[in-house]
Amino acid sequence: FNPPLSSSCVQVSQYACQRCTTLQDTNRIFTDAFDILAEHFEFCENKGRTVAFLRASSLIKSLPFPITAMKELEGLPWLGDQMKGIIEEILEEGKSYKVLEVMNEERYKSFKQFTSVFGVGLKTSDKWFRMGFRTLEEIKNEKELKLTKMQKCGLLYYEDITSYVSRAEAETTEQLIKSIVWKFVPDAIVTLTGGFRRGKKKGHDVDILITCARKGKEKNILHNTMSVLKNRGLLLFYNIIESTFDETKLPSRHVDALDHFQKCFTILKLPKRQMDIGNIIDPHECERKNWKAVRLDLVITPYEQYPYALLGWTGSRQFERDLRRYATHEKRMMLDNHGLYDKTKNNFLKANNEEDIFKQLGLDYLEPWERNA
Ligand code: 8DG
Ligand code: MN
Ligand code: MN
Numbered sequence: 039f040n041p042p043l044s045s046s047c048v049q050v051s052q053y054a055c056q057r058c059t060t061l062q063d064t065n066r067i068f069t070d071a072f073d074i075l076a077e078h079f080e081f082c083e084n085k086g087r088t089v090a091f092l093r094a095s096s097l098i099k100s101l102p103f104p105i106t107a108m109k110e111l112e113g114l115p116w117l118g119d120q121m122k123g124i125i126e127e128i129l130e131e132g133k134s135y136k137v138l139e140v141m142n143e144e145r146y147k148s149f150k151q152f153t154s155v156f157g158v159g160l161k162t163s164d165k166w167f168r169m170g171f172r173t174l175e176e177i178k179n180e181k182e183l184k185l186t187k188m189q190k191c192g193l194l195y196y197e198d199i200t201s202y203v204s205r206a207e208a209e210t211t212e213q214l215i216k217s218i219v220w221k222f223v224p225d226a227i228v229t230l231t232g233g234f235r236r237g238k239k240k241g242h243d244v245d246i247l248i249t250c251a252r253k254g255k256e257k258n259i260l261h262n263t264m265s266v267l268k269n270r271g272l273l274l275f276y277n278i279i280e281s282t283f284d285e286t287k288l289p290s291r292h293v294d295a296l297d298h299f300q301k302c303f304t305i306l307k308l309p310k311r312q313m314d315i316g317n318i319i320d321p322h323e324c325e326r327k328n329w330k331a332v333r334l335d336l337v338i339t340p341y342e343q344y345p346y347a348l349l350g351w352t353g354s355r356q357f358e359r360d361l362r363r364y365a366t367h368e369k370r371m372m373l374d375n376h377g378l379y380d381k382t383k384n385n386f387l388k389a390n391n392e393e394d395i396f397k398q399l400g401l402d403y404l405e406p407w408e409r410n411a
Contacts, residue, residue, distance in 0.1 A: 050097065052115040053368075054360035054411030055401055057100040061237055061410050064104040068125055069095045071137045075124075078140040081149040081160070094121045096356040096411045105129070148172045156199055156305070156333060157188030191275040191305055195331035199305070202240040203332055211244045211308060211334055218266045219248060219259055226250045226259060227344070231351040232335070237407035243333035247351055249344040260300055260338050267306070274331055275305040281338075289374035291366070293359045297375035299347065300338045308332045343376050345389040350375035357411040365399055373399070 051057055063069055076091035093116040103110070108126055111117055117125070127134045140146050145167060151174045152163035171177055178193060185193070192199065203211075212230045219226045229235075232245030250256045260278065267273045283298040307329045339347040350358060365373040371387075372379040378387045378398055389395045396403045 050100070050114055053364045054096050054100070054357045054409075055364050055399075055404070057097075057411065058404060058408045059096070059100040059354075059357070059411040060407055063099050063410075065098045065101060067128055068105060069098050071124060071128060071134050072098065072121070074137050074140060077150075078143070078146050081146060081163070083160070090116070090118070091121075092356055094118075096360075099411060144172065152177070154200055155189060155196065156192030157186055158192065162189070188275065188277065188303075195274060195305055198331035199242075199333055201330075202242065203244055205234060205239055206311075207308060207330065207332060208234045208241065208244045210311065211306065211332060212246065214272075214306075214308075215246055215248075215263065215334075215336070218263050221266075222262045223250050223255050223259055225252065226256070229348065231348060232353060235352050235406045236354065236410050238410075243335055245335045245337070245351055247337050247339060247344070247347055249339045249341050249347075251341050253341065256338050256340060260302055260336060263336070264302060264304075267304075272307050272309075273304060274307050276302055277304075278302045283376060289372040289377060289379050291372065293362045295374060297347070297350065299343075299375065302336045304334045304336065306332045306334050342388070345391050345395055346373075346377050347375050349392050349395055352406050352409060354409060354411050357409040360411065361399070364401070369399055371399065 072091045072095035076088050076095060079087040079091060097114060097116045098105070105111065105125065106129070108122065108129070111122065111125065124134045124136060127136075148167050148171070149160075149163045152158050152166055152171075153160070155174070166177060171180070174193075174196075177183065208230060212228070216228045219228050227249050229247045230244070231247050232243070233241040234244070248256065248259055250259070264273070264276060264278065268276075279301050281298060281300040308331075310328050310330060337347065337351060349361070362373050365371040365378065370381045372381065373395075378389070378395060379385070380387055380398075387398045389398065393403050
């Protein structure tokens with residue numbers, strides 16, 4: 039039992055799916071610090087402390103007031119002595135020396151650079167670090183180093199990809215994909231999901247979910263769409279992953295499990311929008327690059343799994359982890375991007391939309407923009 043919060047008199051749940059988390063984070067100075075520490079522990083492969091700092095950061099993101107004194111934090115879950123020490127330090131000094139120390143660590147700085155490349159994760163970063171590499175410059179200059187095609191493209195389009203996708207660019211991408219998909223399947227449902235569906239103004243990629251109410255009609259959409267993009271010269275990289283869904287299997291127990299949908303991770307060559315036609319054209323304009331490399335994830339789902347896929351791909355990551363943890367520990371249910379299994383009744387539950395899934399879990403509905411945990 040947690041005593042009521044002195045400042046707002048509301049109990050705060052330990053689960054992000056029972057908290058409202060908008061993008062208005064009035065405590066960014068604290069959440070940035072916790073996010074850096076979470077990342078640091080992730081780079082050190084310390085799973086337990088990574089999760090602890092992610093949960094603490096997520097909890098603070100849901101607070102509707104700026105933290106000004108330690109007493110405001112009484113009774114809040116996930117804020118242990120270590121977390122409170124950091125908050126207190128920031129309240130008093132305006133910064134945390136632990137965080138500054140981490141940011142100066144060689145391993146942190148190198149991993150930060152390495153993992154910013156599309157196709158480079160913890161495994162590759164660790165390998166490069168142990169080989170003695172410290173910066174991306176060193177990686178680029180080492181011609182002998184074996185890189186996957188994905189990593190080569192990640193380096194080739196590095197500046198564009200790390201410069202973030204704007205909402206306008208996400209919407210242009212959405213329109214482009216819709217126009218192609220609808221030529222093949224006019225009643226296909228094409229939805230912009232991920233961070234942009236949660237209301238974010240910029241993102242690291244564009245996530246698009248595709249389905250069709252007519253059974254089986256979704257099956258050829260991905261290959262057809264990729265062919266058109268390729269023929270129009272709009273594809274810089276793509277990796278199609280076929281569906282590995284097995285309906286006889288129960289949802290995964292793991293909170294970070296990947297799903298089994300047919301999908302494609304791509305880098306698009308997105309044409310920049312036409313400049314005002316009335317303007318006099320700068321002679322250098324023609325030489326300038328008139329496109330931007332944009333990361334796009336396309337996911338195809340059978341219609342009956344679409345609500346679960348939408349809920350899963352809308353995120354945030356922390357929100358998804360807590361939804362699954364809540365389902366498992368509070369409801370004896372198993373949730374993943376394909377469905378919800380009730381272990382008490384021994385059956386899969388059916389949902390027409392996201393609202394149904396919240397109801398099945400006994401949760402109050404949260405709008406996508408309230409899931410920025
Ligand atoms: P961002 O791109 O603006 O940085 O934020 P985001 O849109 O929230 O992150 P994301 O990495 O694009 O992931 C969007 C959601 O998709 C997130 O909740 C995790 C979820 N997701 C799955 N399966 C997979 C998968 O196989 N790969 C990735 N990258 N994300 C997945 O449900
Ligand atoms: Mn995204
Ligand atoms: Mn994505």
